Amino acid sequence: MMSEENINKERRNFLAIATATASGMCAAAASVPFLKSWNPSAATVAMGAPVLVDIGNLQVGEQKIVEWRRKPVWIIRRTQEEIERLLTANEFLRDPNSDKSDQPSYVKNSYRSIRPEILVLIGICTHLGCSPKYRPELGSVNATWQGGFFCPCHGSIFDMAGRVLKGVPAPTNLQVPPYAFLNDTTLLIGMTSEDDLSEWKT
Ligand code: FES
Numbered sequence: 001m002m003s004e005e006n007i008n009k010e011r012r013n014f015l016a017i018a019t020a021t022a023s024g025m026c027a028a029a030a031s032v033p034f035l036k037s038w039n040p041s042a043a044t045v046a047m048g049a050p051v052l053v054d055i056g057n058l059q060v061g062e063q064k065i066v067e068w069r070r071k072p073v074w075i076i077r078r079t080q081e082e083i084e085r086l087l088t089a090n091e092f093l094r095d096p097n098s099d100k101s102d103q104p105s106y107v108k109n110s111y112r113s114i115r116p117e118i119l120v121l122i123g124i125c126t127h128l129g130c131s132p133k134y135r136p137e138l139g140s141v142n143a144t145w146q147g148g149f150f151c152p153c154h155g156s157i158f159d160m161a162g163r164v165l166k167g168v169p170a171p172t173n174l175q176v177p178p179y180a181f182l183n184d185t186t187l188l189i190g191m192t193s194e195d196d197l198s199e200w201k202t
Contacts, residue, residue, distance in 0.1 A: 048190065052200070055118065056185035063134050065123065068189045072123035072131060073177055075187065082136070082160045083116045085146060093159065094166045095173055101126075101163075103176035104192060112161040112176055120187070121162045122175040125151040132158060132174070149174070 048069045055075060058064055064075040087110055090096040098108050106114065113119050125132050130153035135141050141150045141157070149158040157165045162174030180193040182200055191197065 050188050050190035050200075052182075053187040053189060054185060055187055058118075060117075061136055066189065068177060071177075073189055074119070074121045074123045074134070076119040076121075076134070076160075078117050078119055078160055079136075080117075082147060083111065086110050086159065086161050092165050093163045094171075096163060098163070098173055100171075101173035101175070103173070104178050106192070107176050110161065112163070112173070114179070114181065118187075119161065120176060120179050120189070122177055124175070125153065125156055125170055126164070126172045126174060127151065127154055127156050127168075127170040130154075132156070136160070 051066055051068045051073070053064065053066055053075060055064065055077070058075065058077045060077050060079055062077055066073050066075070095101050096110075098112060103112060111119070112121075123131050130151050132149040132151040135145065135150050136147045137145075138147055139145050140147075146159065148160050149162065151157075151170065154169045156168040156170035158170070158174055159165070162176070164170045164173050177189055178192045179187055179189045180191055180195070180197060182188055182197065188197065188200055191200075
């Protein structure tokens with residue numbers, strides 16, 4: 001179990017990452033020439049403005065982190081094996097169908113995503129708010145590890161859809177934020193396809 005000092009250190013680490021990724025986010029927005037210009041101030045982003053993310057160069061297995069509403073949002077391109085694994089071993093999950101978890105209705109499926117290969121999650125543990133670690137490699141946390149997310153604060157474990165396993169402190173699956181695809185390679189975090197997205201497109 002992690003001490004109070006180490007939990008605070010985890011949170012300081014997240015703030016450092018969030019600060020670094022905020023500037024990366026502006027760079028991502030600038031690299032999407034076919035969308036209308038959008039260069040919000042840091043204060044606007046903090047207030048909850050939607051965030052454009054270019055995933056055109058997101059490689060299989062890679063994790064991208066952006067900040068939305070002062071929270072880290074993870075975007076991961078899953079492998080075909082990871083996608084197929086999500087359809088099995090549900091007996092080890094506390095909330096396999098995400099009935100008691102927080103996500104938009106349109107991602108309430110086994111992948112917890114719009115497209116099976118693209119995972120979008122709020123990177124904050126649903127126990128006490130630490131930032132779990134992305135550990136996709138089989139066996140990297142324990143002998144039976146199937147890949148997923150590990151929270152070092154009190155040992156909560158989530159699968160590659162952010163679904164929590166039974167027997168750990170976190171009560172629910174990791175949260176999925178609202179998001180929409182503007183095209184094949186551009187995500188908009190903070191809005192859904194049911195919103196008016198015309199101002200975000202050319
Ligand atoms: S904050 Fe306690 S397990 Fe993640």
